[in-house]
Amino acid sequence: xxxxxxxxxxxxxxxxxxxxxxxxxxxxxxxxxxxxxxxxxxxxxxxxxxxxxxxxxxxxxxxxxxxxxxxxxxxxxxxxxxxxxxxxxxxxxxxxxxxxxxxxxxxxxxxxxxxxxxxxxxxxxxxxxxxxxxxxxxxxxxxxxxxxxxxxxxxxxxxxxxxxxxxxxxxxxxxxxxxxxxxxxxxxxxxxxxxxxxxxxxxxxxxxxxxxxxxxxxxxxxxxxxxxxxxxxxxxxxxxxxxxxxxxxxxxxxxxxxxxxxxxxxxxxxxx
Ligand code: ADP
Numbered sequence: 001x002x003x004x005x006x007x008x009x010x011x012x013x014x015x016x017x018x019x020x021x022x023x024x025x026x027x028x029x030x031x032x033x034x035x036x037x038x039x040x041x042x043x044x045x046x047x048x049x050x051x052x053x054x055x056x057x058x059x060x061x062x063x064x065x066x067x068x069x070x071x072x073x074x075x076x077x078x079x080x081x082x083x084x085x086x087x088x089x090x091x092x093x094x095x096x097x098x099x100x101x102x103x104x105x106x107x108x109x110x111x112x113x114x115x116x117x118x119x120x121x122x123x124x125x126x127x128x129x130x131x132x133x134x135x136x137x138x139x140x141x142x143x144x145x146x147x148x149x150x151x152x153x154x155x156x157x158x159x160x161x162x163x164x165x166x167x168x169x170x171x172x173x174x175x176x177x178x179x180x181x182x183x184x185x186x187x188x189x190x191x192x193x194x195x196x197x198x199x200x201x202x203x204x205x206x207x208x209x210x211x212x213x214x215x216x217x218x219x220x221x222x223x224x225x226x227x228x229x230x231x232x233x234x235x236x237x238x239x240x241x242x243x244x245x246x247x248x249x250x251x252x253x254x255x256x257x258x259x260x261x262x263x264x265x266x267x268x269x270x271x272x
Contacts, residue, residue, distance in 0.1 A: 016208040020144065024210030025100065025177035027053035027076070031085035033235075034071050045071045047237035048085055051229065058204055058211045060221035062264065063231025064272055069214040072236070073180045076212065077103040090177055099123065102176040106186045108167035110155045116142065116166050117151040123174035141169040144203055161192040165199070172207060181213045185220070194252065197223050201249055218261045218268065223250045228264055232271045240267035 046068035145165040230240030
């Protein structure tokens, strides 16, 4: 059966608060589901989910392992097709990958043969941007993620946190409208993770990008999100929605944050 035309979603496109590229996109996810064919039948990974994300919103998704969080991010990124439903980003139905929507993983996928500057410039080079402009743009984002002084370092010379900073700078340099983050800090120690929370928050505030951030760490979700969606065990569907209106920047030591996290955890565990 053919689907109705995508709803009209206004393209945002305006400049970010600090003049660092464009603001984020609105995202409309309508009845998106995913099943995988297996030897002995079909596995429903993701039940139909519908989510509207505001331009510039920081949306966190928490859920148990295997509930379809990564699958949903891949579908939003256009890396795999949905089995049902559709995703509309900036007014256009998503039908494949685009530099408008960048997916960041737990393991920062940097090119080991390039230094930090080369990695951050990579997407700009692909676009045929002049060397001078590339260098200027790369430096702006390297400074933004606090990697100044490490422009000439290679992947093996960087800590886990620095690799993630470089990956974020590389993503931002190509000015996506949407950052999709799949447990990006899951492999880092607690101290580095806390610092990166603060840094990501200030990068987000400066750029006004839309962020969809997947984690199984409820406190992390409350520390970062404007809103937290709770997914059920597979097949994942939304079982809770929490608006987090605590002032920023948020401290993990704040008892209000702990209280919100406890509420969310209760929904999460009651479904498991
Ligand atoms: P999460 O990110 O929440 O841990 P995933 O989206 O990675 O969950 O996976 C959801 C379910 O779909 C899991 O049961 C997983 O094994 C299955 N799955 C994911 N990708 C594939 C694939 N390419 N082929 C078959 N099954 C898959």
